[in-house]
Each structure stands twice: as structure tokens, then as C-alpha cells.
Amino acid sequence: MNKPINLVVLDMAGTTVADDGxxxxxxxxxxxxxxxxxxxxxxxxxxxxxxxxxxxxxxxxxxxxxxxxxxxxxxxxxxxxxxAGHIAPVPGAREAIGQLRAEGRTVVLSTGFARVTQDAILAALGWQDLADLTLCPADAGGRGRPYPDMVLTAFLRTRAVEGVDRLAIAGDTSYDMLSGVRSGARVVAGVLTGAHDREQLEQHGATHVLGSVAELPELLARVEI
Known part of the structure; x- marks a missing residue:
């Protein structure tokens, strides 16, 4: 049996949050x-x-x-x-995050937005306490994706796992994939609910491509077998 994946870093807009352009x-x-x-x-x-x-x-x-x-x-x-109410959760995202945490995994929400915007999104959705940690580029020294800094900041701050081989990321963009690959994450999951298509996600290192983040708990259960 593979080591369990106990740290999951999720993108927001396009991955867990539908923002309608x-x-x-x-x-x-x-x-x-x-x-x-x-x-x-x-x-x-x-x-x-x-x-x-x-x-x-x-x-x-x-x-x-x-x-x-x-x-x-x-x-x-x-x-x-x-x-003004122009955002909503990606269908099944809240439930997926709840399931991941119920399984004992630490969940981090990350974004390329500034902290003030990230906080506005979380407040609009009532998600302030949904994840274990939220991160924006400023929290990682100012460098956002495609650098791995936010993923590695999640690794360092949460201390949830002893190695990046027990880490998964999910996102909807090529830059999400690059940041995951560069961090050494074992699972780099692209989702098709946002900006980029399957080809773009795979070209930039996706280990798996999912219809949406709602499929992530099932994927992690499979890769741990």
C-alpha cells in the first residue's frame, strides 16, 4: 500500500470556486x-x-x-x-473538501489574488472555516504560481506530512500544474471546470485530469492502494 496523502492544496477560482469570468x-x-x-x-x-x-x-x-x-x-x-454575488462554489467542491478533512487530510486553499480579495471570496461563500489554511502569494514571500512557493509554504506551515510524496494539488490552469510539479507533489490533478483544457493541463505536468474537484477524494483513495 502506498503512503497516504495527508496534505491537499487546492486552487480557488476555477477549481473550487466558479466565478463566471x-x-x-x-x-x-x-x-x-x-x-x-x-x-x-x-x-x-x-x-x-x-x-x-x-x-x-x-x-x-x-x-x-x-x-x-x-x-x-x-x-x-x-x-x-x-x-455583488457573482460567485458560487463549483458543484460538489464544499462536500469534497469536507470529505477530505473527515478522512484526516489537511486541506489548504490557495489563490493568485491578494489577501483582501481572497478574504472577500471566502466571506461571500461562508468558507472562512472550510479549510485548515488559506494562502495567497504574499504569504509565500510574494511569489505566486508557477513557482512552487505557495505549495511549499502549505507544507511548512501545516507540518501535516513528512515529505512532499504525501502531498496532492488540484487546479484548473497550466500554472497550477507547474507549481505542483515543481513542489514535488505526488498527485498533480488538473480539473476541467476552469481556464485550461485537458491538453494544456497534461502538457504542463498533470498526473491526472478530473472533470471537477468533486472527483478528488475518489482519486486519492485509488492512488493510495
């Missing part, structure tokens, strides 16, 4: 506020879904002051959409 809507608001047309930039935004949002703006604007201004507008716009 709010990232692109908030980005468009930020681009227009900065005097730019959003359409020429959207391909890059879509390709880098899952990355720390400030990193995306640094690439697009090439100037730290402008990037910080755009990120502030983006986070504000996204937060307003969240507060």
Missing part, C-alpha cells in the same frame, strides 16, 4: 482605467490564469507604478463583483 471582467476594468484597450491583452491574461495578478500586470505594463495601480483597480473591481 470575473477575472476577465475585472481585468478589462483595470486596463481601461489605465488608458489601455483590454482586448489585445486578453490572450496573455488567459494564458497566465493562475499566476499572481501583480506579476501579470508587471508583464503587461512594464512599469512597477503602473502595475501596482492596475492591480489595485483589478482587485477592487473583482471584490465588488464578488460582493
Amino acid at each position: 470575473l477575472v476577465e471582467r475585472a481585468f478589462a476594468a483595470a486596463a481601461r482605467r489605465m488608458g489601455s484597450e483590454p482586448d489585445p491583452m486578453l490572450d496573455h491574461v488567459r494564458a497566465t490564469m493562475g499566476e499572481s495578478k501583480i506579476s501579470v500586470f508587471r508583464h503587461l505594463f512594464g512599469d512597477e507604478t503602473k502595475a501596482q495601480q492596475a492591480n489595485t483597480v483589478f482587485e477592487t473591481a473583482y471584490g465588488e463583483l464578488v460582493t
Whole structure:
């Protein structure tokens, strides 16, 4: 029998949270506020879904002051959409997280958003106590995906397992997959409820591709046999 997987790091938007395209809507608001047309930039935004949002703006604007201004507008716009009720759990996500914890696994929710936006999402869903820990890039020294820093921060902070071979991650983007691979996680599960398709997830290291995070408890039970 394989060692049990006792630490699970889950992405939020697109994986456990359905946000109905709010990232692109908030980005468009930020681009227009900065005097730019959003359409020429959207391909890059879509390709880098899952990355720390400030990193995306640094690439697009090439100037730290402008990037910080755009990120502030983006986070504000996204937060307003969240507060207005434009998000919901991915079907079965809450139940899956509950099952994982009931099985004795530590569950961490991670995001590329700033802490204030992450907290707004958690409050809107009533998820403040759903997971054992929540992380944003600032909690990991400022580097978000595709770096492994948030996954490794979860490993260090929770002390739930003695090695990364007992760790699983799940996400909906190529950058989620890269961060999982680079962390050494045994299970790097892509889900098809968000930004990227099966081919993109597999190309970037997915060990498994699931219809949704609701299938994750069953997958972990299988890989532990």
C-alpha cells in the first residue's frame, strides 16, 4: 500500500470556486482605467490564469507604478463583483473538501489574488472555516504560481506530512500544474471546470485530469492502494 496523502492544496477560482469570468471582467476594468484597450491583452491574461495578478500586470505594463495601480483597480473591481454575488462554489467542491478533512487530510486553499480579495471570496461563500489554511502569494514571500512557493509554504506551515510524496494539488490552469510539479507533489490533478483544457493541463505536468474537484477524494483513495 502506498503512503497516504495527508496534505491537499487546492486552487480557488476555477477549481473550487466558479466565478463566471470575473477575472476577465475585472481585468478589462483595470486596463481601461489605465488608458489601455483590454482586448489585445486578453490572450496573455488567459494564458497566465493562475499566476499572481501583480506579476501579470508587471508583464503587461512594464512599469512597477503602473502595475501596482492596475492591480489595485483589478482587485477592487473583482471584490465588488464578488460582493455583488457573482460567485458560487463549483458543484460538489464544499462536500469534497469536507470529505477530505473527515478522512484526516489537511486541506489548504490557495489563490493568485491578494489577501483582501481572497478574504472577500471566502466571506461571500461562508468558507472562512472550510479549510485548515488559506494562502495567497504574499504569504509565500510574494511569489505566486508557477513557482512552487505557495505549495511549499502549505507544507511548512501545516507540518501535516513528512515529505512532499504525501502531498496532492488540484487546479484548473497550466500554472497550477507547474507549481505542483515543481513542489514535488505526488498527485498533480488538473480539473476541467476552469481556464485550461485537458491538453494544456497534461502538457504542463498533470498526473491526472478530473472533470471537477468533486472527483478528488475518489482519486486519492485509488492512488493510495
